[in-house]
Structures are given as structure tokens and as C-alpha cells.
Amino acid sequence: MPNEQPIIWITGQPGAGKSTIGRALLENFRNDGLDAFMIDGDDLRALTANVDYSDAGREANIRRAQDIALYLSRQGRVTIVAVVAPFRWLREEFKERAHVKEVFVHTTEVRGREHFHSDAYGVPSSDFLDLDTTDASVDESVQRVRAYADL
Numbered sequence: 061m062p063n064e065q066p067i068i069w070i071t072g073q074p075g076a077g078k079s080t081i082g083r084a085l086l087e088n089f090r091n092d093g094l095d096a097f098m099i100d101g102d103d104l105r106a107l108t109a110n111v112d113y114s115d116a117g118r119e120a121n122i123r124r125a126q127d128i129a130l131y132l133s134r135q136g137r138v139t140i141v142a143v144v145a146p147f148r149w150l151r152e153e154f155k156e157r158a159h160v161k162e163v164f165v166h167t168t169e170v171r172g173r174e175h176f177h178s179d180a181y182g183v184p185s186s187d188f189l190d191l192d193t194t195d196a197s198v199d200e201s202v203q204r205v206r207a208y209a210d211l
Contacts (some may be wrong), residue, residue, distance in 0.1 A: 063135070063136040064136075065139065066211065067133050071151060076139075077165050079101075088138055098140040104124060147180065155187065162189070169194055192206060
């Protein structure tokens with residue numbers, strides 16, 4: 061589609077900095093006059109009342125985020141998605157049908173959300189930005205994502 065904008069898919073385990081970077085990126089884009097929107101995993105779960113953290117519940121939540129992101133992208137909005145999305149196969153499937161820039165956020169720090177970690181998490185294997193937030197500032201992370209997404 062001619063008006064389609066990139067979807068920046070920020071993935072990683074809970075506590076790695078996905079939402080923090082996503083919110084800062086959203087503000088950064090808006091300050092530059094870009095029409096941007098963010099889908100956060102916690103907000104999406106609250107909106108849809110999906111508190112099912114089983115594989116099926118996670119897949120349903122991810123597919124919902126993908127559908128919303130694709131719709132917004134096709135409406136000309138730069139879309140940021142910040143969700144755990146543990147299933148690599150599901151993220152790869154989405155990259156095949158949409159203009160997705162995958163960002164893998166991770167840290168060695170303990171940040172208090174480890175009880176939500178997914179044992180099934182599949183680290184990206186191709187076509188992604190590796191973003192270690194252990195020693196990186198939020199501003200540095202935002203600039204790396206912007207450069208990777210070419211925005």
C-alpha cells in the first residue's frame with residue numbers, strides 16, 4: 061500500500077525496557093511531527109481483558125497486536141508495538157506480510173518483572189536490531205531504533 065508506514069516491533073522479556081523505549085520513541089516521533097501510535101502489551105491486555113498467559117492466550121494477544129498495527133500502518137501511522145511476543149515463528153510470519161522493523165530488547169539487570177518471563181521466548185534470528193539496554197540510556201536506545209527504522 062502506498063501510504064503504509066513501518067511497524068516498529070519491540071520484543072523481549074519483561075523488564076528489558078520495551079515500554080520505556082517505546083514511549084520515548086513515540087514522544088520523539090511526535091516531536092518531529094510524525095503521526096505515530098503505540099501498542100503496549102499491558103495496555104492491550106487491559107483493553108481486551110486477556111489475562112491468559114498460556115501459549116494460546118499469548119498467541120491471541122500477539123495476533124490482536126499485529127492486526128491493530130497493520131491497520132494503523134496502512135492508515136499512514138508509524139506504529140510502535142511493545143510486547144513480549146515470545147514466539148519467533150509468529151513474529152517472522154508477521155514480517156513476511158508487513159513492513160516490520162523488529163527490535164530485540166534485552167538486559168542483564170534484574171528489574172522486577174522476571175515473574176512474567178516466558179520460558180518459550182524465541183530470540184530473533186534474522187533481520188532485527190539487537191538492543192542491550194543494560195548500560196544504554198533511553199535516549200541512546202531511541203536513536204539506535206530510529207536509525208535502524210530509517211525514520
